[in-house]
Each structure stands twice: as structure tokens, then as C-alpha cells.
Amino acid sequence: MTDVDLSTSLAGITLPNPVMTASGCAGAGKELDAFFDVAEVGAIVSGSVTLDSRAGWPTPRMVETPSGMLNAIGLQGLGIDGFLATELPWLVQRNARAVVSIAGSSLGEYAELARRVGNSPGVTAVEVNISCPNVEDRGLVFGCDPYQASKVVNVVRRDVPRAIPVLAKLTPDVTSIVDVAEAVVNAGADGLVMVNTTLGMAIDPATLRPTLGGTTGGLSGPAIHPVAVRCVWQVHAAMPEVPIVGVGGVRTGFDALELLLAGAVAVQVGTVIFNDPSAPVRVVSELREELAQRNITSVADVIGRAHRPEGELL
Amino acid sequence: MALEAATSVGPAATTGAYVSRTTTGPVQVAGEVLTVKRVGAYHHLTLVAPGVADRFRPGNFVALAVGGALSDRLLRRSFSIYRARPTGAYGGTVEVVFAVTGPGTRWLSKLAAGTTVDVVGPLGRPYALPKEPVACTLVGGGCGSAPLFSLAERLRERGCGVHMVLGASTENRLFGALEAKRAATTVVVTTEDGSIGIKGAVTDVLPDLLARSSSDVVYACGPKAMLHAVAETAELHGAWSQTAVEDSMACGTGVCMTCVLPVVGEDGVTRMLRACVDGPVFRGDRVRWDDVGTIPEDTLGAPRRGGPQ
Numbered sequence: 001m002t003d004v005d006l007s008t009s010l011a012g013i014t015l016p017n018p019v020m021t022a023s024g025c026a027g028a029g030k031e032l033d034a035f036f037d038v039a040e041v042g043a044i045v046s047g048s049v050t051l052d053s054r055a056g057w058p059t060p061r062m063v064e065t066p067s068g069m070l071n072a073i074g075l076q077g078l079g080i081d082g083f084l085a086t087e088l089p090w091l092v093q094r095n096a097r098a099v100v101s102i103a104g105s106s107l108g109e110y111a112e113l114a115r116r117v118g119n120s121p122g123v124t125a126v127e128v129n130i131s132c133p134n135v136e137d138r139g140l141v142f143g144c145d146p147y148q149a150s151k152v153v154n155v156v157r158r159d160v161p162r163a164i165p166v167l168a169k170l171t172p173d174v175t176s177i178v179d180v181a182e183a184v185v186n187a188g189a190d191g192l193v194m195v196n197t198t199l200g201m202a203i204d205p206a207t208l209r210p211t212l213g214g215t216t217g218g219l220s221g222p223a224i225h226p227v228a229v230r231c232v233w234q235v236h237a238a239m240p241e242v243p244i245v246g247v248g249g250v251r252t253g254f255d256a257l258e259l260l261l262a263g264a265v266a267v268q269v270g271t272v273i274f275n276d277p278s279a280p281v282r283v284v285s286e287l288r289e290e291l292a293q294r295n296i297t298s299v300a301d302v303i304g305r306a307h308r309p310e311g312e313l314l
Numbered sequence: 315m316a317l318e319a320a321t322s323v324g325p326a327a328t329t330g331a332y333v334s335r336t337t338t339g340p341v342q343v344a345g346e347v348l349t350v351k352r353v354g355a356y357h358h359l360t361l362v363a364p365g366v367a368d369r370f371r372p373g374n375f376v377a378l379a380v381g382g383a384l385s386d387r388l389l390r391r392s393f394s395i396y397r398a399r400p401t402g403a404y405g406g407t408v409e410v411v412f413a414v415t416g417p418g419t420r421w422l423s424k425l426a427a428g429t430t431v432d433v434v435g436p437l438g439r440p441y442a443l444p445k446e447p448v449a450c451t452l453v454g455g456g457c458g459s460a461p462l463f464s465l466a467e468r469l470r471e472r473g474c475g476v477h478m479v480l481g482a483s484t485e486n487r488l489f490g491a492l493e494a495k496r497a498a499t500t501v502v503v504t505t506e507d508g509s510i511g512i513k514g515a516v517t518d519v520l521p522d523l524l525a526r527s528s529s530d531v532v533y534a535c536g537p538k539a540m541l542h543a544v545a546e547t548a549e550l551h552g553a554w555s556q557t558a559v560e561d562s563m564a565c566g567t568g569v570c571m572t573c574v575l576p577v578v579g580e581d582g583v584t585r586m587l588r589a590c591v592d593g594p595v596f597r598g599d600r601v602r603w604d605d606v607g608t609i610p611e612d613t614l615g616a617p618r619r620g621g622p623q
Contacts, residue, residue, distance in 0.1 A: 024571075031568035031591065034339035047571075053615035055586045058608050062564050062572040067386040069564060073571045076586060079615070213607070221388055274565035275379055275388040277434060278342055 002292040006284070008042070008265050008299050011165035011190035011243045013124060015042035015097060015266060018299055019256060019284045022247050022270030023048055023101040023127060023169070024073065026280075028087035029094070035277040038096040041284065042266055046087065048103035048129040051113060053079035058213035063202040068221025068249070069271060070200050072214030075103055075132060080116050092122030101169070102156070103129040110152050114159035114166075123164055128156050128189075131171030131196035132218075143171040143196070146183035157188030165190035167245060172198050172227050181235045181242070191243035193268070194231045198224055221271040225249030229262050236263020236304055251279070253286025260299065261306040340567070341365035345378075345433035347425045348404055354486035356411050356457045357423040358396070363433040364406040367398035372465035373535075373558055373595045376408055376435030377566030380418040383432075389564045391418045392590070394461035394535060395436060408435065411460040411489055437566050438594045441465055441533055441556050447473030448530040451523055451553075452498070453516050453544050454480050455536025457489040458560060465533055466497040475499055477527045481516035481540070485509040500527065517543040524551040531556065534598070538606055545598025555598030561589040576602040576610050584613045 006017035020043040026032055029044040038044050056076030063070045077083070083100075091098040100117045104110035110128070117126055130152050131143035142148045149168070157166045168184040170177060172195040181192055197218025204211040228248025236244060246259030247268035256267045272279045287299075296302060345363035352358075366376065377390035393410035400406050414423050425431065441461075444450065450469050452462040459480050466476045478498035482488040483506045491510075494501040502519050503511030512519055517540070524532065524547065532548040534541050535558040548555035564570040568591035577587040578600050586609065587593065602610060609616050 025569060027569040035342055035567075055609045055613045055615035055617075056571065056574070059572070059574060059606075060562075061574070062389070062562075062570065064387060064389045064564075067388070069389060071564075071570070071572065076571050076574065076615070222386075271388060274567075274570050275385075275390065276342075276432065277565070277567050277569075 002295055002297060004288050004291045004296070005298040005300075006288060010245065010266050011125070011167070012163075013165060017042045017284050017287075018260065018266040019280055019287065020099065020245065020266055020268045021045050021273065021280055022268035023129065025270035025273045028083070029091050029096055030087070032273070032277055033094075036281040038091065038094050041280045043097040043099045043124055044091055045099040045127055045268060046083065046101050047077055048075050048101040048132060049080050049083045049113065049117070050075055050077060050103055051080055051109050053077065053082060060211060060213055063211045063217070065200070065202065065219065065221075066223060068219055068223035069274075070202055070212060070217035070219050071197070072212040072217035074214060080113060084116065084120055088120060088122060097124040098122055099125045099127050099167070101127040101129050103132055104152075107151060107155050111155040111159055114156040118160035118164060125165045125167055126156065126160050127167045127169055127193055128153060129169050129196070131169055143180070144174050146180050149180050150183040150187035153184040153187040153189045167191040167193050169193040169196055170231070171196045172224070172231050177231050178234055178238045181239065185239060185242050191245060192235060193245040193247060194235065195224070195228050195248050198227060220249070222249040222251050222255075225251075225255055229258055232259055232262040232264050233306070237307060240304060240307075250283060253283055253288070253290045256283050256287045257290045257302065260302045261304070263304040263307065265303055338369060340435050340437050341369070342432065342434045345408070345431045347427050347429045347431060348407060349427060350423060350425050353411065353489065356413055356487075356489055358409065358411050359422060359425070360407055360409045361431060361433060362404045362406070363408045363435070366408045366433060366435045367400040367406040370395055370398035370408070370436045371440035372468055373438065373440035373461055374436030375438050375566070375594060376410060376433055377437060377563065378422065379432035380421045382430075387418055387421075389418075390434065390566050391422065392437070392563045392566045394458070394558065394560070394594070395464070396460040397464055398436070408433065411457045413457060434566060438590055439592065441558070441595050443468060443472060444474060444531055449475035449477065449527045450531045450533060451477045451479065451520070451527060451529040453520065453532060453534040453536070453540070454478070454489070455516060455540040456482050456487050458534075458536030458540075458558075459490045459494070461535050461558060462533065463490060463493055463497050475527065477523060477529065478502070479504070479516045479519060479523060481505070483507065515543070516540060517547055520544065520547045521551065524548070524553060529553050532598070534558065535560070538603065541598065541601075542603035545601065545603065549599055556595050557598040557601065558594045559589050559596065559601075561594070563590050566590050576605045576608070576613055578602065584610055586613060586615075
């Protein structure tokens with residue numbers, strides 16, 4: 001079989017392979033320890049860490065939908081103190097590349113989170129969640145408005161050491177994702193993570209009322225994979241030099257390859273982990289096979305390749 | 315009377331000590347259907363799933379993927395383990411009992427022998443066992459009785475007296491009434507419609523049974539309303555209660571954060587705990603049953619009153 005170099009470069013850092021876990025889908029990594037070695041994947045992305053501990057939304061918090069699910073968790077978590085005391089050290093001790101997702105409800109909170117995380121040893125990158133649909137403001141204030149989004153990224157970039165890339169996670173629920181992407185890149189984002197869940201809703205057949213305790217929820221899973229491919233494609237076409245992490249419904253090695261071809265330098269596996277807890281490492285080996293059977297020897301060779309003119313052969 | 319700490323065998327066990335991917339904790343294995351049998355209103359599924367039984371303790375559950383590898387139904391279905399056998403003619407097996415409630419369980423109910431089902435387990439914290447040979451009462455609602463039979467076996471091995479109460483809405487929704495006669499010293503059966511046994515609910519007969527048996531521990535599995543009533547009855551009689559909740563879970567492994575309920579910790583603080591890794595067995599007096607489905611105001615991290623968090 002063709003020898004494949006899976007390593008990839010993301011905003012100045014090198015990952016052994018381009019498959020990361022998606023925020024909110026892998027706990028703090030530790031829960032998946034029984035299924036694979038967290039150091040074997042490109043990176044583990046934490047659930048979004050907030051300043052204070054959060055209890056989240058009441059149940060029901062999820063609904064299964066065709067090829068996906070809706071969730072309204074509401075960023076339940078320990079808060080930054082608990083995260084830095086227990087969860088981050090575990091990832092570091094296990095030699096995982098730890099990408100810390102942060103979510104604030106004000107610029108001040110984002111700044112403080114950035115300082116705390118930026119000053120902690122072992123952080124590979126910071127992912128700025130400006131697009132969670134499940135907080136009180138439904139993410140509308142930051143992620144949907146290029147100006148607000150750029151202000152958040154600006155304060156975070158200012159407070160995170162230069163050597164640690166700051167990645168902005170974007171929502172697909174905007175008219176022009178390119179506009180938001182350009183705004184956050186101009187504000188200092190070193191890379192983009194696309195896409196977060198898209199806002200959805202389900203109604204309970206018994207009560208005839210909204211099923212989720214949070215009324216609306218984020219739609220994720222293979223159902224939204226084509227949306228992710230489209231967003232990555234559009235932003236890569238507009239800004240080919242900006243590193244993109246593609247996320248949305250990655251289930252197979254080819255799903256991952258598709259995002260790379262559209263222009264992503266790495267991908268994240270999310271909801272599919274609920275279906276298959278070892279999916280991240282399975283996707284790594286399937287991606288290797290997808291490349292090998294096409295006689296492609298390096299991930300770097302496929303990034304953005306779908307943008308090349310027809311007739312240009314592999 | 316003390317209960318042994320319910321040493322978790324699920325991913326929660328990774329707190330502190332290193333847990334190997336090969337000796338403890340859940341396994342993920344391509345299971346193979348051995349049989350699916352109808353039992354009254356339920357289905358009894360036996361899977362060849364090597365590795366699960368070796369780590370099984372009563373109260374653990376398995377999370378099954380449904381619909382095959384290309385299924386558009388992504389969420390796992392979680393079931394208490396009825397029986398787990400480490401060895402046999404077919405290798406290690408695991409058995410579950412379930413009602414058909416939707417497309418996932420319908421798929422499972424129609425599986426042909428030999429079909430592959432992805433199995434993750436054993437998951438969750440098991441029932442805590444008493445250190446001394448005390449009397450125990452086991453209460454099962456519907457097919458919630460399934461995990462109680464292997465529990466009864468472990469309790470008897472420890473010299474504990476075992477009494478059982480099985481309840482259901484009607485006769486064909488009772489599970490294991492015959493088996494209970496072998497598993498327990500005393501068996502009381504209740505049905506809401508009186509089609510068999512005493513007409514009423516398990517909690518109608520529980521106070522009397524607890525008094526007669528002098529039970530120190532009550533173990534229960536079933537719907538939350540029943541668990542709530544069992545926990546209260548146990549407390550009135552000065553008995554410990556160990557309640558296993560049957561929550562719908564998306565993953566079963568602790569990562570999705572959907573199966574939470576408010577539970578009071580040793581420190582008196584209420585937290586939203588995950589039924590899958592912090593449970594499914596909780597001390598009945600620790601669960602805030604009336605507040606399930608809400609975030610009580612005094613929960614750690616609850617939204618502050620008078621404005622967004």
C-alpha cells in the first residue's frame with residue numbers, strides 16, 4: 001500500500017494527522033480513553049469552557065433526527081477553574097494535543113478566558129466559540145454579525161500568546177459566511193473552524209409542544225455535512241491562504257477527504273462519536289486508505305484540490 | 315450498615331488511576347445476534363459480545379448502535395444488562411430485554427440470528443453491594459426487573475436475603491415473574507389492572523414487605539415515578555435505596571451530556587449528573603426526583619435569577 005504522510009500544518013502547528021474531535025462531542029477526552037489513545041488523533045478539542053460552571057438546559061436535551069440530532073445542552077461544564085485543574089492536565093499528561101474551546105457571554109469574559117487558557121501550559125490552540133446556538137442570546141450577538149465576531153476574536157487574540165493559534169468557530173446560519181470569515185481573520189484569527197451546528201427544532205408527537213427543554217437546538221451529524229463542505233469551499237475560494245478546520249457530519253474517511261478537498265487543512269469528528277466512540281481513529285485509518293487507493297502520498301497534496309480546474313489530473 | 319463504594323467500571327473510573335484499554339472499562343465490540351425471543355410484551359435479545367461479560371457487574375448497561383453501519387439513526391440505545399456470560403458455546407454473551415418504543419428498538423426486535431450489532435459495554439456505575447449479609451428487597455417495574463436477577467445472584471452469594479417485588483400495568487408487561495421464584499425468597503407481584511398478583515402498584519406492597527423482611531437495602535429499576543416512590547418508602551423504613559434510572563441517552567459513554575438529572579452530592583450541592591457515567595445507579599435519597607426535567611435554582615451553575623448567566 002502507498003505510504004501516506006498524514007501530517008498537516010494548522011496555523012503554524014503541526015498535527016500528526018488532520019483528524020480532531022469536535023467541541024462538545026468528546027467530553028474532555030477522558031471519557032473516550034477506553035476506546036482509543038487520545039494522543040493518536042490530530043487533537044482533542046474540549047467542550048466550550050465558560051468562566052463560571054454552568055448547569056445547562058433542562059432535559060430533554062436531544063432529539064434524534066434523520067442522519068443527525070438536535071441538541072440543546074447549554075454548555076454544561078465545570079467552568080474555567082475546574083477545567084484547568086482537572087481536565088486540561090489529564091490531556092497534557094496523555095500527550096494529547098489539547099485545543100481549548102472557550103465561550104463567553106461578554107467581551108470581558110472572552111478576554112479573561114483567553115488570559116487564563118493562554119497562560120496554561122500544554123495548550124495547542126484556542127478555539128473561540130462565537131456560534132453556540134444554545135446560550136441565552138442564541139449566539140446571535142457574536143457569531144452572526146461580522147463586527148461583533150471580529151471584536152471577540154480581537155480581544156482573544158490580544159490575550160493569547162503568539163505561539164498559540166486562535167481559531168474562530170463559525171456558524172453556518174448567516175447569509176454570507178465569507179463576510180464573517182473575513183472579519184474575524186482581519187481581527188487576528190489564525191484559522192477558522194467551520195461549521196458549528198445549524199439551528200433547528202422538533203415538536204413532540206405526544207405533547208404537540210417543542211421537544212427540547214431549550215425549545216430550539218443545534219442540528220448536527222451527517223445531515224449537515226454538505227453544508228460544511230459548502231462553507232469550507234466558499235471561504236477557501238475567497239481566502240485560500242487562511243487555514244480552515246472542516247467540521248460537520250464527518251462519518252467516514254471520505255467525508256474527511258471531502259472537506260480537505262474543499263480547502264480544509266484538518267477536520268473534526270463530532271456527533272458520529274456518539275454513534276461510534278472510536279470514530280476519530282477509524283476516520284484516520286479510513287482517510288489513509290482513501291488517499292492510498294488514489295496513490296496520493298500526502299494530505300498536503302489534497303488540500304483545496306477540488307478548486308483546481310477540471311482536467312488537472314491527480 | 316454500609317454499602318461498598320460502587321466502583322465504577324465505566325469511563326468514569328478513569329478519574330485518577332490509569333485505566334487500560336484492554337483490562338477494565340467498557341469494550342466496543344461487533345456483537346452478533348444469537349437469538350431474539352418474544353417474552354410477553356418484550357423482546358429478549360442475546361448477543362455474542364466477547365469482553366462485555368468479563369467486566370460486567372449488576373446494574374451496568376450496554377449501548378447498542380441500531381440500523382447497521384450506514385444507519386441514519388445515529389444515537390445508541392442503552393439497555394440494562396439482564397445477563398452476561400463470559401464463556402459458553404458461542405463465546406461471551408450479553409442479554410437485554412426491551413420494549414419496542416420506536417424505530418431503533420423495532421429494528422432490534424426484528425434482527426435475524428447472525429446479524430452484526432455494534433455493542434459498547436459494560437457501561438455505568440453498578441449497584442453497590444452490602445458489606446454484610448443483610449436482607450435486601452429488589453423492586454422492578456416492567457422490564458426494569460431485568461438487571462435485578464443477576465443482582466439477586468450476587469446478593470445471595472454474599473449471604474443476603476433476597477426479596478423481590480415485580481410490578482407492571484398488566485400481566486404481559488411483567489418480566490421474570492417465574493425466574494423471580496428461583497432468585498428470591500419472597501416474591502410479590504402487582505399489576506395495575508389486577509390481571510395477575512395484587513391489584514395496584516409496587517409501592518402499595520413495599521412498606522409491608524420492607525417491614526416483614528427487615529430489609530436494609532432496597533434496589534430498584536424502572537420508571538422514574540416508581541423509583542421516586544421506592545426511594546421515599548425506603549427512607550421511611552430506614553433502608554438505603556439504590557435506584558437505576560432508565561434514561562434516553564445519545565451516547566451512553568459520557569460525552570454527549572444529554573442524560574442529566576439533578577443529584578445532591580456528599581457536599582450537599584446539587585449538580586446535573588449524567589445518568590450514563592455518574593449513574594445509572596444513584597442513591598435514591600440523593601436524586602431530586604420532583605425536579606427531574608428542570609434545573610433547580612440552587613444547582614451548581616444554574617442560571618442566575620433576574621438575568622442571563
